Amino acid sequence: MPDPEARWWRRRQSLLALLVVGQLLLGALGIGLWRWQARTTPQPPPLDAMPPIALPVTIESADAAAWARAHAWRDDAQLLSVTMQIDWPWDPPPGPVETLPDTGWLSYVFIAPVDAALRRDEAASLSLLIDRVSGAVVAQSTRGWEKAPRLDQPVATPAVPSATAALVAEAIAGTAFRRDCPAYRHLSRLSLVPGAPSYWLVTYEDVRQRERHGLIAKVDATTGTVIEVTGTAPACTETDDQAPSASIRSL
Known part of the structure; x- marks a missing residue:
């Protein structure tokens, strides 16, 4: 009758052999996927x-x-x-914004x-x-x-260019939003959303909240009119109050 210890060692060796074979198969699969990626991309x-x-x-x-x-x-x-990202100055000058940084x-x-x-x-x-x-x-x-x-549909060239849409968003709400606390609000992004009508989506960030945009403006890509302005961001006070401010009213 085989020694129990010998049988245990044989089973252990068989298991190790299976693990080695499995690792080799995984390695071969990984190489195959890498080659497929290299070939198809x-x-x-x-x-x-x-x-x-x-x-x-x-x-x-x-x-x-x-x-x-x-x-x-x-x-x-x-x-x-x-998408166009605009990095705004941390010390914005006074007056209306006429050109983009x-x-x-x-x-x-x-x-x-x-x-x-x-x-x-x-x-x-x-x-x-x-x-x-x-x-x-x-x-x-x-x-x-x-x-x-x-x-869904090709992204067509809009009648209203991106810089114009960004300035429209600035005039309607963006400038005031940034100047309330520029140390936290110095980044905006703009992208074209196709549809009927297509519109420029302009978003402003408040770095104190990562989970949502602080300000969102939708600008009609054909007429340049503002469709909607929404958003919620932490209040800007001298003591850096973290309480949420009231949501910006939709137009």
């Missing part, structure tokens, strides 16, 4: 291939260069989203099918981060998608 063009962008950088001035870069990556690329970033995301001929669901995306001060692409990345995100 086209790599972006070199950073120095970006055409020059007119300054100051806005969505409109960067549009042609961003599209050229996207088509150099994939000729069937489509625009998934574009040139500090901030543009973020583009383009999407393309991996193999349109086979009608597969897989897709790849190209992300670009553009410095608004210099017009340079400071970062780019690609990733694979097992299922392509849905594009």
